[in-house]
Amino acid sequence: MIEQLWLIGIGTGSPEHITREGAKALREAAAVLLPRKGPGKDDLATLRLNILQDVGSPAQVLDFDMPVRDETLPYQARVAKWHDEIAQIWESTLAAAEVEGPVALLVWGDPGLYDSTLRIAGRLSPKPALRVVPGITALQALTAAHAVPFNTIDGSVCVTTGQQLRENGMPAGVETVLVMLDGQCSFQSLEERPLYIWWGAFLGMEEQLLRAGPLHEVGSGIVKLRAEARATHGWIMDTYMLRRTPD
Structure with a gap:
């Protein structure tokens, strides 16, 4: 007991x-x-x-x-x-x-x-x-690693999952979305532009990986890098932040 x-x-x-x-x-x-x-x-x-x-x-x-x-x-x-x-x-x-x-x-x-x-x-x-x-949290480690804030001035923030992002897209009226538990790189389903992404894996570890940029420019590279890292280590923990208009 x-x-x-x-x-x-x-x-x-x-x-x-x-x-x-x-x-x-x-x-x-x-x-x-x-x-x-x-x-x-x-x-x-x-x-x-x-x-x-x-x-x-x-x-x-x-x-x-x-x-x-x-x-x-x-x-x-x-x-x-x-x-x-x-x-x-x-x-x-x-x-x-x-x-x-x-x-x-x-x-x-x-x-x-x-x-x-x-x-x-x-x-x-x-x-x-x-x-x-x-x-x-992974969210704190992500924004610290990229040296960016969670929110824009007076802007709203949503924390969600990959499944929710795939099914519902970017939430209406929200500038910044932080995505967790996403093994499928659900940002690939988003057609909205402009979107900016900050992505990180193995945050806080020696193996830490970071990528950032306009989603339509860096998204495919993140998918490839993530797959390679998972194959190398046998596992991966990653998260990312999406924003409609970067500061």
């Missing part, structure tokens, strides 16, 4: 992203749940282990294999089933270890922005006392 569950945002890949609050929490945690995401994705586990070492955490590391989503199900049902399975794995992993004290999870980016960890935690029974330590 998990009595205390701490969800700690660790940023987008740089060990420097961990906050002092996050570092202190990791030193005080009794155990850390560490997901293993399959062949070719060991970098993600290694990064988390390096952070624990850097902050001097004595926590017991409990690794577990992430389940695979059932692609035959509709999207909402697929995700719900996947979350149920992850929650069950957390419970069985901790029951086998008999941990006493707070259990931590190192969450990529921030636990409150397009991350499912809080929803999975809500499936635990009995529900543990939750503590959330915020982290640097």
Whole structure:
């Protein structure tokens, strides 16, 4: 049984992203749940282990294999089933270890922005006392890497997903759109001009890749670069910002 569950945002890949609050929490945690995401994705586990070492955490590391989503199900049902399975794995992993004290999870980016960890935690029974330590988001890392602001003067900003962009296009009345969870480069479906894009992958890591420019000029190059990077590393995390009129 998990009595205390701490969800700690660790940023987008740089060990420097961990906050002092996050570092202190990791030193005080009794155990850390560490997901293993399959062949070719060991970098993600290694990064988390390096952070624990850097902050001097004595926590017991409990690794577990992430389940695979059932692609035959509709999207909402697929995700719900996947979350149920992850929650069950957390419970069985901790029951086998008999941990006493707070259990931590190192969450990529921030636990409150397009991350499912809080929803999975809500499936635990009995529900543990939750503590959330915020982290640097991919959106912050993206705009910092490109040295651009989120918004124009008095301009509105929308954060959405690749699926929403494909289905609905650029939202009406919004100058700036930040897109997450887009494995299909959904900006390819946009015919509107002018649109400007700022794209980044492996943000905060040594492998960081950045591209920016008018979408109709640089879009195809981003698609090619993304495919090459994913083939090289076996995985990729990227995000991008679109703006109707660049400053």
